Amino acid sequence: MFDLDRWIEIFQTLSKNKLRTVLSGFTIAFAILLFTLLFGIGNGLKHTFEEQFKGDAQNxxxxxxxxxxxxxxxxxxxxxxxxxxxxxxxxxxxxxxxxxxxxxxxxxxxxxxxxxxxxxxxxxxxxxxxxxxxxxxxxxxxxxxxxxxxxxxxxxxxxxxxxxxxxxxxxxxxxxxxxxxxxxxxxxxxxxxxxxxxxxxxxxxxxxxxxxxxxxxxxxxxxxxxxxxxxxxxxxxxxxxxxxxxxxxxxxxxxxxxxxxxxxxxAEGTKNVEQFMGVLNIIILFIGIGTLVAGIIGISNIMVYIVKERTKELGIRKALGATPKSIIGMIMMESIFVTALAGYAGLLLGVFTLNALGDSLEKYFILNPSVETYVVVGATIILIIAGTVAGYIPAKRAARIKPIVALNDE
Structure with missing residues (x-):
């Protein structure tokens, strides 16, 4: 159920910690942006080869x-x-x-x-x-x-x-x-x-x-x-x-x-193109996975730092009666919200960049660079899941700390 007070509290927390929010969002947005550009350029190369065989039956x-x-x-x-x-x-x-x-x-x-x-x-x-x-x-x-x-x-x-x-x-x-x-x-x-x-x-x-x-x-x-x-x-x-x-x-x-x-x-040309595109797709997939892994590591490190930085705040919340479940839920909602918003921003920026480049890449044999929406949305969902997991583990650990110990944390 939608909890207005919870969301007001989340926005207040994010607004009070602007630098922390921007850093975590930038990591996610950059990962999705890079992922979009890589796949877009790869598809541009694929379109170039397809154009060369256009106009005649492929058999x-x-x-x-x-x-x-x-x-x-x-x-x-x-x-x-x-x-x-x-x-x-x-x-x-x-x-x-x-x-x-x-x-x-x-x-x-x-x-x-x-x-x-x-x-x-x-x-x-x-x-x-x-x-x-x-x-x-x-x-x-x-x-x-x-x-x-x-x-x-x-x-x-x-x-x-x-x-x-x-x-x-x-x-x-x-x-x-x-x-x-x-x-x-x-x-x-x-x-x-x-x-x-x-x-x-x-x-x-x-x-x-x-x-x-x-x-x-x-x-x-x-x-x-x-x-x-x-x-x-x-x-x-x-x-x-x-x-x-x-x-x-x-x-x-x-x-x-x-x-x-x-x-x-x-068929010979088709076979050569298929082999080349297979190798190219593997390279792009490898780089894309590497980009996502780097983003996941970045999110995880930032979430660990964020939760640790908020140890005293969490202690105060527990002292005032907040349950471990509510603390974990709040941190996870913050993580999901920032990851989803930043991921979407990275997706839009990537698509806009590819559209802006457009025909200017033809001299580099890259025709109509674009990326399928489902690919980038899938990558964004992976990062959201990673952000959720990254927020859950330290949040659960922090929720177990006794209030007196958290209040004494420096």
Whole structure:
């Protein structure tokens, strides 16, 4: 039950001992402040790594061809490896259970795009409908490419949000025509991309349409696919290694040749980031626990000193009839109140500091430093419990002292 007289007494005690109150509160607030800043900076580093992988599915694999650097089976080095439609069938037949989304890709850079009096150059990609999942593109208007578009070799395009802005201004591009390299296409969709501005200046057209225009001999520039999400990181890496091996065998490439066929598996980057973040989290947790332990020790020492300093006061209270229980309760309430108030102040100051720093830490590869509320609240509760225990032990000892002994204490 709320005891007004008890709280008035507590506030009077705290106001009469300002230095003692400030020192104990500062120890707690500083511990929570430091804890908040450490975890905030750690999360900022985590956000930086997450941003680097933003804009593409995390289970993506991209396959590109190059030139051989080693002679193999009587074939000279410097030979250009050219993917064709048969490679698409080969991969899908061989790994049907491990491939989730799949798209061959034909890419043309600096294609002149014209709408009425506006024009600009963009990258045009011929892809399958599955490519939307690889890029994690979000349709803002209309739709992405369909299987029917592929079958009919339709002259349609899905354009990035910034392409629409560049060429159509405030108008909607949906349903309007756009001329690409002298050929007219119909805009069937406008997309945004979490990868940012660069990814929103692409134009996608059906793979069969692009291949018919740019690659009459069934040639493919590269492939994009996602592996089955049920695969672990190690299984995904094994899958891409086997895929690389089989493609090299199919195209008569030396197994040691690293440039003829290049396979980029995002799972490898994800694994490296997870390992780095695991180590970073352990370091931050270790430092955070160390900070809390230092705060707990500081609170304990201060509470022991406070109770010892008040020995005579406690003796007077006992002489006037105060029970040991009431003395212990008063000291514990003071301890909890100061710890909770100072902890909350440290939390607010820490969050305010992180918000104030904000973007200024990006040059140190720390993006959006922040901390989950539950983490800091949990740390504050730990300190409150520590303050309670730290206040209880000396208070119980002091409550056992006989009044005459306490009154004679110097």
């Amino acid at each position: 993506s694999i991209y396959i590109r061809s190059g030139r051989t650097t080693k002679p193999y089976k009587g074939l000279q080095s410097g030979r250009r490896i050219q993917f064709r439609n048969e490679d698409s069938k080969f991969m899908n037949d061989k790994f049907s259970e491990k491939i989730q989304f799949f798209s061959p890709n034909i890419e043309r850079f600096n294609v002149q795009a014209i709408y009425k009096g506006e024009q600009n150059s963009y990258t045009v990609r011929g892809v399958y409908p599955d490519y939307q999942a690889l890029e994690e593109a979000v349709m803002e208007q209309g739709r992405f490419l369909s299987v029917l578009d592929i079958k009919n070799k339709a002259k349609v395009v899905a354009i990035g949000r910034l392409v629409e802005k560049d060429l159509y201004g405030q108008l909607s591009a949906l349903g309007k025509n756009i001329t690409l390299g002298g050929i007219s296409y119909k805009v069937i969709g406008v997309f945004s991309d979490p990868g940012g501005d660069n990814d929103e200046r692409f134009i996608y057209t059906p793979f069969t349409t692009a291949q018919g225009i740019y690659k009459p001999n069934d040639e493919v520039d590269r492939y994009g696919l996602t592996f089955n999400p049920s695969l672990s990181v190690d299984q995904a890496l094994s899958f891409s290694n086997l895929l690389t091996k089989l493609l090299k065998e199919k195209h008569n490439v030396d197994p040691r040749d690293q440039r003829a066929i290049r396979v980029q598996n995002y």
